[in-house]
Amino acid sequence: MKPVVWGVLSTARIGIQHVIPAMRASPLVELRAIASRSLSAAEEAARSLGIAQAYGSYEELLADPAIEAIYNPLPNHLHVPLTLQAAAAGKHVLCEKPVALSAAEAELLRAASRRVHIEEAFMVRHHPQWLRARELVRAGRIGKPQAVQVFFSYFNDDPGNIRNQPGIGGGALFDIGCYAVLAGRYLFECEPLRAVSLVDRDPQLGTDRLTSALLDFGSGRQVAFTVSTQSARFQRVQVVGTRGRIELFIPFNAVRGGEMRLAVDDGGQLDGSGTIVETLPACDQYRLQVEAFSRRVRDAAGPQPDGLDDAVAQARVIDALWLSERTGRWEPVA
Structure with a gap:
């Protein structure tokens, strides 16, 4: 399988300590970029973790045409807004839990979930x-x-x-x-x-x-x-x-x-x-979580509603x- 090119929104601890090392270890993932609202923080994380590109804003990363999938570990209130921005840029999104602060907010992702894969990141x-x-x-x-x-x-x-x-x-x-x-x-x-x-x-x-x-x-x-x-x-x-x-x-x-x-x-x-x-x-x-998501990205069947359906039911x-x-x-x- 051709590796999926990923970008990470923010230098959140769960990403730095758990998800990014997992991405770096997988042959199914090419981790290309990390973004922070602080360019220096993004650059420091990129240097320490061996990531090629650092961006000083989320919007710059989302505009990168090479990025296919986004990992979104931002604070909970930013999950839906940044997932929508990522989807609008044509990126698939693995979003940390909870995907939204209410079922009504999760439903805002419905239209986007027909264009790209959106999934709540329950690694267990x-x-x-x-x-x-x-x-x-x-x-x-x-x-x-x-x-x-x-x-x-x-x-x-x-x-x-x-x-x-x-x-x-x-x-x-x-x-x-x-x-x-x-x-x-x-x-x-x-x-x-x-x-x-x-x-x-x-x-x-x-x-x-x-x-x-x-x-x-x-x-x-x-x-x-x-x-x-x-x-x-x-x-x-x-x-x-x-x-x-x-x-x-x-x-x-x-x-x-x-x-x-x-x-x-x-x-x-x-x-x-x-x-x-x-x-x-x-x-x-x-x-295992990022590899399963990467396989979904490569699935010729395209985006399926089950990812968002599950997140809405959870909410x-x-x-x-x-x-x-x-x-x-x-x-x-x-």
């Missing part, structure tokens, strides 16, 4: 541990899947950090709660019907620092999750069915290039002595959780 969907967990669920290994439980937390109370600025999409639900929502949608392979949330906001920052939620997927299937930006660093996913349980130990921040493990428990012993631990192949989930769940915070009630996911 490409990791072997997630693929294996869904394979086990589909095969009936744990019986009928009934409940997914997710806990995901870290501690960051820096007011200067974009994750702690509510006006631009900061807070626990947008930053990491989206992974918990995705976990249910991915493993149950359907959409929730209704949602309820309990939110604790930082009195100074205004962001949700501790958010818990229940999602009702119907037919006796539920997701329960807690996410926090001001708790000890921890993450787990449990999938419980009528005849067993699956546990992902490091579900979201999988070690790049390291082997990961998941546990399958038949529930026979409360001490877990009946648990079988599987080891999954070493990989870089960010590399509808988060919309319902925000509404539930205000009403204190179950809210439909519509």
